[in-house]
Amino acid sequence: MYNNITIQLLDQTALLEITRPKFLNALNRETLEEIDHAFSQELLQNKDIRGVIITGAGEKAFVAGADIKEFVNYSAEEGAALAKWGHGVMNRIYEFPKPIIAAINGYALGGGLELALACHMRVASQNAKMGLPEVTLGLIPGYGGTQRLASLVGRGKALEMIMSGEMIDAVEAHQWGLVNHVTNQEDLYNTCNHLLKKMYEKSPKAIAAAIKVVNAGLDKSKDGYEEEVKAFGESFGTPDFREGTDAFIAKRKPNF
Ligand code: CO8
Numbered sequence: 001m002y003n004n005i006t007i008q009l010l011d012q013t014a015l016l017e018i019t020r021p022k023f024l025n026a027l028n029r030e031t032l033e034e035i036d037h038a039f040s041q042e043l044l045q046n047k048d049i050r051g052v053i054i055t056g057a058g059e060k061a062f063v064a065g066a067d068i069k070e071f072v073n074y075s076a077e078e079g080a081a082l083a084k085w086g087h088g089v090m091n092r093i094y095e096f097p098k099p100i101i102a103a104i105n106g107y108a109l110g111g112g113l114e115l116a117l118a119c120h121m122r123v124a125s126q127n128a129k130m131g132l133p134e135v136t137l138g139l140i141p142g143y144g145g146t147q148r149l150a151s152l153v154g155r156g157k158a159l160e161m162i163m164s165g166e167m168i169d170a171v172e173a174h175q176w177g178l179v180n181h182v183t184n185q186e187d188l189y190n191t192c193n194h195l196l197k198k199m200y201e202k203s204p205k206a207i208a209a210a211i212k213v214v215n216a217g218l219d220k221s222k223d224g225y226e227e228e229v230k231a232f233g234e235s236f237g238t239p240d241f242r243e244g245t246d247a248f249i250a251k252r253k254p255n256f
Contacts, residue, residue: 001185002020002034002037002038003030003032003034004016004018004020004028004030004031004034004079005017005018005019005031005038005153006019006040007038007043009046009048010193012048012050012196012197012200012222013049013050013051013052013053013193013196013197014042014046014049014051014052014053015042015052015053015055015184015189016035016043016052016053016054016055017054017055017056017057017114018031018035018056018062018063018190020057020062020216020249021056021057021058021060021061023064023067024028024056024058024060024061024063024064024106024107025057025061025063025064025233026057026063026064026065026066026067026112026113026142026224027063027066027067027111027112027115028066028067028070029067029070029082030089031067032086032089034088035093035115035227036088036089036237037093039093039096040092040150043096043098044097044098046095046198049098050098050196050204051099051100051101051196051199051200051202052096052097052098052100052101052102053100053101053102053189053192053196054100054104054116054119055102055103055104055105055113055188055189056102056104056106058106058114058237059105059106059113059185060104060106060107061106061107061108061112061114061200062103062105062106062108062112062116062129063106063107063108063109063111063112063113063115064107064109064110064112065109065110065111065112065133066086066110066111066142066143066195068104068137069087069228079142082142083142083144085145085165086111086142086143086144087143087144087168088148089143090114090115090118090143090144091118091144091147092120093115093119094118094119094144094148094215095211095212095215096120096211097204097208097212098207098208098212099121099196099207100117100119100120100121101120101121101122101123101192101195102115102116102119102121102122102123103123103125103188103189103192104122104123104124104128104130104170104179105125105127105128105188106114106125106127106128106129107128107129107130107167108124108128108129108131108169109129109130109131109132109133110122110131110132110133110141111130111132111141111142111143111145112148113131113144113145114141114142114144114145114148116130117144117145117148118148118152118249119145120158120211121129121180121195122178122179122180122181123180123183123186123191123192123195124170124173124174124181124182124183125182125183125184125185125246126166126170126171126182126183126184127172127185128169128170128173129165129167129168129170129172130168130169130170130173130179131161131165131166131167131168132145132161132162132165132167132179133165133166133167134162135162135163135164135165136165136188139161140162145162146162146186148202149161149178151163151218153176153177153178153180157176159247161180172183174200178200180195181195186199192207197246198199198206201256202256203238203240203241203244203254203256204239204240204256205235205238205239206235206238206240206244209231209232209234209235212227212231213227213228213231216228240256243255243256244256
């Protein structure tokens with residue numbers, strides 16, 4: 001069904017792998033379209049899927065960027081249209097109502113790092129290298145990276161990374177707050193899955209509401225506090241609230 005990605009359902013976790021290792025998993029248009037399709041359809045609709053891990057095939061790269069060869073002859077209008085469309089894809093991941101972890105297993109550069117930034121959490125293996133090298137190409141990040149990196153690590157560090165175009169390693173990325181955890185290469189999937197499994201014991205409706213409200217607070221067009229009040233109130237009407245509070249009173253584990 002897909003040419004550039006695979007999706008494996010392992011228990012309640014979907015493992016989405018980008019499978020262009022020959023090109024270090026660079027995101028050509030078709031790959032991004034397939035990722036977008038997956039998040040709009042099966043990953044969203046399949047109730048057995050409680051969380052997603054995104055990673056890159058091969059030993060070397062998560063994703064080494066947007067596919068440079070595809071846009072070398074683009075005009076300003078074509079570049080802007082590509083970035084606008086890419087924003088839509090990244091936003092669907094950013095707003096996705098189930099937890100998503102980027103398992104960064106090598107190079108995460110340019111659009112690849114921007115994809116990881118759109119995920120809710122990032123776990124890097126010790127061999128990972130992260131950077132936004134667009135200035136080397138006479139470009140700036142165009143898939144939301146200027147905004148999401150600054151909101152994650154602050155303006156100073158974001159500008160250092162963007163203006164130097166240099167890569168940082170997993171340990172430095174952890175110190176910056178860019179990745180949540182660092183792990184051995186062979187433990188990467190298990191570490192991500194372990195994080196997700198803890199979330200599967202909790203209310204999926206509450207998790208979806210938390211993603212929405214945290215994102216709203218970072219969105220200049222929204223009032224995060226107002227969104228919190230609204231979502232908090234709505235939680236009271238959910239079966240998950242009934243189950244969670246009944247379980248507490250009965251001194252048992254909730255079953256979500
Ligand atoms: N696009 C296309 N092909 C790529 C990319 C890429 N981003 N990265 C690697 N490849 C290809 C190489 O061309 C090579 O293919 P071939 O064998 O056919 O020549 C193959 O992958 C293997 O790569 P290398 O031989 O270069 O591997 P090395 O181990 O020597 O080097 C590096 C690894 C350092 C990661 C190197 O490949 C590199 O610098 N890649 C480019 C990194 C980069 O600049 N990324 C940013 C791209 S721009 C971007 O992402 C903009 C995002 C926003 C777009 C918004 C719309 C405009």
